[in-house]
Amino acid sequence: AQTVTQSQPEMSVQEAETVTLSCTxxxxxxDYYLFWYKQPPSxxxxxxxxxxxxxxxxxxxxxxxxxxxKAAKSFSLKISDSQLGDxxxxxxxxxxxGGGADGLTFGKGTHLIIQP
Amino acid sequence: EPEVxxxxxHQVTQMGQEVILRCVPISNHLYFxxxxxxxxxxxxxxxxxxxNEISEKSEIFDDQFSVxxxxxxxxxxxxxxTKLEDxxxxxxxxxxxRVSxxxxxxxxxxxRLTVL
Numbered sequence: 001a002q003t004v005t006q007s008q009p010e011m012s013v014q015e016a017e018t019v020t021l022s023c024t025x026x027x028x029x030x031d032y033y034l035f036w037y038k039q040p041p042s043x044x045x046x047x048x049x050x051x052x053x054x055x056x057x058x059x060x061x062x063x064x065x066x067x068x069x070k071a072a073k074s075f076s077l078k079i080s081d082s083q084l085g086d087x088x089x090x091x092x093x094x095x096x097x098g099g100g101a102d103g104l105t106f107g108k109g110t111h112l113i114i115q116p
Numbered sequence: 117e118p119e120v121x122x123x124x125x126h127q128v129t130q131m132g133q134e135v136i137l138r139c140v141p142i143s144n145h146l147y148f149x150x151x152x153x154x155x156x157x158x159x160x161x162x163x164x165x166x167x168n169e170i171s172e173k174s175e176i177f178d179d180q181f182s183v184x185x186x187x188x189x190x191x192x193x194x195x196x197x198t199k200l201e202d203x204x205x206x207x208x209x210x211x212x213x214r215v216s217x218x219x220x221x222x223x224x225x226x227x228r229l230t231v232l
Contacts, residue, residue: 004158033216037223044120045159045207045223091159095215102149102172102215103161 002027004094006107013082014115020067021077021110023092030054031097034068034075035104039089048090051075053097079112087114118142120224122208128230132197137227139191139208147171148191149209149221150183159207165191166214198231205229 003026013019025034036048051059051068059066063080079086092107121140129135141148150162164171165183180202182194191210195202205228209221 035220042225044225047220050220093159097216102147102164103174104151104159104215104221105161106159108158 002029002094002096002105004092004105004107006090006092006110008110009108010111010113012113012115013079015082015084017082018078018080019082019112021079021090021092021112023075023077023107025073025075025092025094025105027073027094027096029096033095033097034066035093035095036064036066036075036077037091037093037106038086039091039109040085041088045091049077082114084114084116087112118222120208120210120222122206122224122227124227125225126228126230128232129198131200131231135195135198135202135229137193137195137206137208137229139193139210139224140189141191141208141210142212142222143189145210145212145222147211147214148183148185149211150193151207151209151223152176152204153207153226154201154204162193162206195229198229200231203229203231 032053034051037045039045049061067076089109091109093104095104123138148165153159163173163177180196205226207226208224213219
């Protein structure tokens with residue numbers, strides 16, 4: 001079974017600085033998708049960034065980028081120029097590609113605190 | 117921006133009672149999901165639903181749980197006889213097509229279920 005591990009329950013960063021959230025996963029599959037979701041307090045989870053395992057190039061979305069290391073099964077999220085609105089729970093998630101597997105496997109989350 | 121809406125936002129019930137959680141997915145989406153998050157634990161996949169039938173379900177989704185799309189807009193999760201351990205946040209999600217690198221989940225804000 002696939003597992004996703006986020007080893008940092010909580011991270012704190014000064015506004016405007018850069019922070020990296022770590023995520024590792026365990027799978028024997030070669031084709032899958034990885035996601036980072038953000039959950040602000042009392043709000044729904046929203047997608048931050050996604051990565052397809054067959055793509056070697058790291059995904060980037062504005063201030064958010066990933067460091068995808070397939071061999072190491074690592075998928076970290078880098079947030080540059082941190083803003084107060086980035087404060088949230090961040091969840092890493094994995095999904096097997098193809099049919100027959102609909103569910104995402106999530107990590108336990110990292111609580112990101114932005115200090116003004 | 118289209119949203120997945122969930123009701124109620126919080127429900128308190130007595131052990132053994134039936135509970136129905138409601139969701140209105142995004143109108144052009146074809147796949148529907150329920151996830152749950154017990155306090156302090158991971159978000160866990162419960163079930164996916166497509167073409168008016170269950171597409172996939174996890175080990176958690178036992179005979180106490182059922183899902184239904186009673187009309188063209190609502191998607192419900194019923195827990196037949198609630199147990200204390202059913203206390204959790206339940207998230208509904210939908211996607212236009214099966215989740216992939218191109219098609220992602222849109223989550224609702226969640227329904228918090230407290231079983232006393």
